[in-house]
Amino acid sequence: MTEISVGLMLADHWISIIGIIIGGICIAVGVHFVPVGGAPAAMAQATGIGTGTVQLAAGSGLTGLLAAGYMYMVLSADGAYVGTSQIALICATGAVGAMIMISVTMLVGNWVYIYGVGVPPASAKRDYDPITGDSQAPYVAAGTVGQGLPTVCFVSGTIGGLLGGLGGSLVYCMLMWVNGDPAISSIFAIGVFLVNAVLPSYNIQGTIEGFHDPKFKRVPKAILACFIASLLCGIIAVTIPGIAALGGV
Amino acid sequence: MDPAMGMGLVALMGAAATVAGCSEDLESDIGSQSNPNSQVQLAAQVGYPHRIFNKAISGEPPSNAMYCAVGAGVAMVLMSESVMSASPLIAIAIGAFVAALLNGVFATTSYMGRSASQTRFNQYVYMDVLRNQILSLMGHAYITTFCIVLLSYVMWNQHLINHPFPFPVIALIWGLCVGAIGSSTGDVHYGAEREFQDFKFGAGLNAADSGNITRYAEAGIRSSLDNAWFCSKFGGPATGIAFGMVVFLDNWRSTAFAEVLNGWGAVLVGLAIVILLVIYNRQIETYARKKYGPYPEYAGDIEA
Numbered sequence: 001m002t003e004i005s006v007g008l009m010l011a012d013h014w015i016s017i018i019g020i021i022i023g024g025i026c027i028a029v030g031v032h033f034v035p036v037g038g039a040p041a042a043m044a045q046a047t048g049i050g051t052g053t054v055q056l057a058a059g060s061g062l063t064g065l066l067a068a069g070y071m072y073m074v075l076s077a078d079g080a081y082v083g084t085s086q087i088a089l090i091c092a093t094g095a096v097g098a099m100i101m102i103s104v105t106m107l108v109g110n111w112v113y114i115y116g117v118g119v120p121p122a123s124a125k126r127d128y129d130p131i132t133g134d135s136q137a138p139y140v141a142a143g144t145v146g147q148g149l150p151t152v153c154f155v156s157g158t159i160g161g162l163l164g165g166l167g168g169s170l171v172y173c174m175l176m177w178v179n180g181d182p183a184i185s186s187i188f189a190i191g192v193f194l195v196n197a198v199l200p201s202y203n204i205q206g207t208i209e210g211f212h213d214p215k216f217k218r219v220p221k222a223i224l225a226c227f228i229a230s231l232l233c234g235i236i237a238v239t240i241p242g243i244a245a246l247g248g249v
Numbered sequence: 250m251d252p253a254m255g256m257g258l259v260a261l262m263g264a265a266a267t268v269a270g271c272s273e274d275l276e277s278d279i280g281s282q283s284n285p286n287s288q289v290q291l292a293a294q295v296g297y298p299h300r301i302f303n304k305a306i307s308g309e310p311p312s313n314a315m316y317c318a319v320g321a322g323v324a325m326v327l328m329s330e331s332v333m334s335a336s337p338l339i340a341i342a343i344g345a346f347v348a349a350l351l352n353g354v355f356a357t358t359s360y361m362g363r364s365a366s367q368t369r370f371n372q373y374v375y376m377d378v379l380r381n382q383i384l385s386l387m388g389h390a391y392i393t394t395f396c397i398v399l400l401s402y403v404m405w406n407q408h409l410i411n412h413p414f415p416f417p418v419i420a421l422i423w424g425l426c427v428g429a430i431g432s433s434t435g436d437v438h439y440g441a442e443r444e445f446q447d448f449k450f451g452a453g454l455n456a457a458d459s460g461n462i463t464r465y466a467e468a469g470i471r472s473s474l475d476n477a478w479f480c481s482k483f484g485g486p487a488t489g490i491a492f493g494m495v496v497f498l499d500n501w502r503s504t505a506f507a508e509v510l511n512g513w514g515a516v517l518v519g520l521a522i523v524i525l526l527v528i529y530n531r532q533i534e535t536y537a538r539k540k541y542g543p544y545p546e547y548a549g550d551i552e553a
Contacts, residue, residue, distance in 0.1 A: 059429025096519030118451025141453020
C-alpha cells in the first residue's frame with residue numbers, strides 16, 4: 001500500500017471523516033450536559049450523579065451504541081444500502097438508548113438520595129430551578145454544594161445522553177461505511193467516544209451540574225479541542241480499518 | 250424470531266441484569282471501591298485508622314468492563330470448535346471464574362499497597378481483614394461477571410438475538426454500564442449513609458467532617474462485611490433494579506416495537522419512557538421537599 005493509495009482512501013472517505021468529527025463534537029457537548037458531582041456527590045456533598053464524567057458519559061453512550069449497532073444490522077440485512085435516512089434512524093435509536101440508560105440511573109440515584117440518605121435534591125449553583133422555579137438554597141445542607149438531582153439537572157442529563165448516544169452512533173455508522181465490519185467499527189467507535197469524553201472532562205474539572213452551571217460556558221473550548229482530536233481520530237480510524245478491509249499492507 | 254421467544258429472552262436478560270447490578274454494588278461496598286473510597290483513604294490521614302477494606306483498583310466501570318471482557322473472551326475461546334466446543338453454560342462459568350481470580354489478584358495487591366502506604370498514619374495491613382473479605386469479594390465478582398457474560402451471550406448468539414458486535418465487546422459495554430450505574434446509585438447509599446451513620450439521618454455531610462467515617466459496628470469494630478449487610482437492604486437492590494431496568498427497557502422497546510413505523514416506533518416509545526421518568530423524578534423531588542422541608546441552619550433571604 002503506497003502513500004498515494006492512503007491519500008486516495010482519505011479522499012474517498014472524506015464524508016466519513018466529517019461525520020466522525022460531527023459525532024465527536026456531539027459527544028463533547030453531551031458530556032457538558034451530564035450532571036456529574038464526582039466523589040463529593042457520592043457523599044451527598046455536591047449536586048449531580050456520584051461518579052466521574054467519562055464513566056457516566058461512556059456508560060450511557062455505549063449502551064446507545066449497542067442499540068444502534070443492532071439497528072444498523074437490521075437495516076442493512078440482505079445487503080440493503082444504508083443511506084442518510086437509515087442513518088438518521090440508527091442515530092435516533094442510539095440516542096434514545098443512551099437517554100434511557102442515563103434517565104434510569106439518575107432516577108434510581110435520586111431514590112437513594114431521597115429514601116436512603118434522607119436529603120432533598122437541590123442545586124447550589126442557582127437560587128431557583130430554571131425549569132420548575134423552585135427555591136434551591138434553603139434545601140442545600142450546611143457545608144455542602146447541593147445534593148441529588150433536581151429537575152433542571154435531570155433534564156440536562158437526558159439531553160447529555162441524547163447527544164452522547166447520537167455522536168457514538170454517528171461515528172459507528174461512518175466507520176461501517178468505510179469498512180463494513182461491525183467488530184472493527186465498534187472497537188474504533190468506543191475509542192473515538194472515549195477520546196471525546198475524556199477531553200471535555202478537563203474543561204469540567206470534576207463536577208458540573210448541567211447547562212445552568214457557569215462552567216457550561218466553556219463549551220466552545222471543548223468543541224475546538226474535540227474538533228482537532230476527532231479529525232486525527234477520523235483520519236486514523238478511516239485509514240487503519242480501511243487498509244485491513246482491503247487485505248492488509 | 251417468534252415474538253414470544255423474543256420477549257422471553259428480554260425478560261431473561263433483565264433478570265440476569267438485576268442480579269448482576271445487585272452483586273456489583275455489594276462487591277464495591279465490601280471492597281470500598283469507587284468514590285466512597287476517598288473517605289476510607291482519608292480516614293487514617295485525619296486520625297481515624299480503621300478495619301475497612303480498601304481497594305480502589307480503578308473506577309468501577311473500567312474494572313467491571315475488564316472482568317466482563319475477560320470472562321467473555323475466555324468463554325468464547327472455550328466454546329470455539331477449534332479448542333474444545335464447550336457447552337456455553339460451562340464456558341461462561343469458567344470465564345467468570347477466571348475474571349473472579351483477576352478480581353482477587355487486584356483486590357489483594359490494592360489492599361496491601363494502599364494500607365502499607367499509610368503506615369505513618371497508624372493504618373495497618375490486617376491479614377484477617379484480607380483473608381475474611383477476599384473470598385466474599387471474588388464471589389460477588391463471579392456472580393456479576395457470570396450474569397453479564399450470560400446476557401451478552403444471549404445478545405451475541407446467532408440463534409437468539411444475533412447482535413453484530415463481538416461477544417467480548419458486548420460484555421465490555423455492559424460491564425462499563427453496570428459499573429457506571431453501580432457507582433452512581435448504590436455507592437451513594439454506602440458513601441453518604443453507611444460511612445457516616447454517626448451523623449443525624451438527612452443532615453447532609455459537612456465537608457469539614459470528611460474522613461470521620463463510622464468505625465464501630467452494631468457490635469464491635471466495623472468491618473466491610475457489615476457494610477455489605479447494610480447496603481444489601483437498599484443500595485444493592487436499587488442498583489440491581491436500575492441495571493435491570495436499563496437492559497429490559499432498552500431491549501423491550503427495540504424488540505417489541507422494531508416493526509412499528511419502519512423502526513421509528515421503537516424510538517418514539519423510548520422517548521415516551523424518558524418523559525415518564527422525568528415526570529416521576531419531579532414527583533419524588535416534590536415529595537422530598539415537602540417531607541423534609543428546608544434546612545433549619547439556612548440563614549439566607551430566599552423563601553423555601
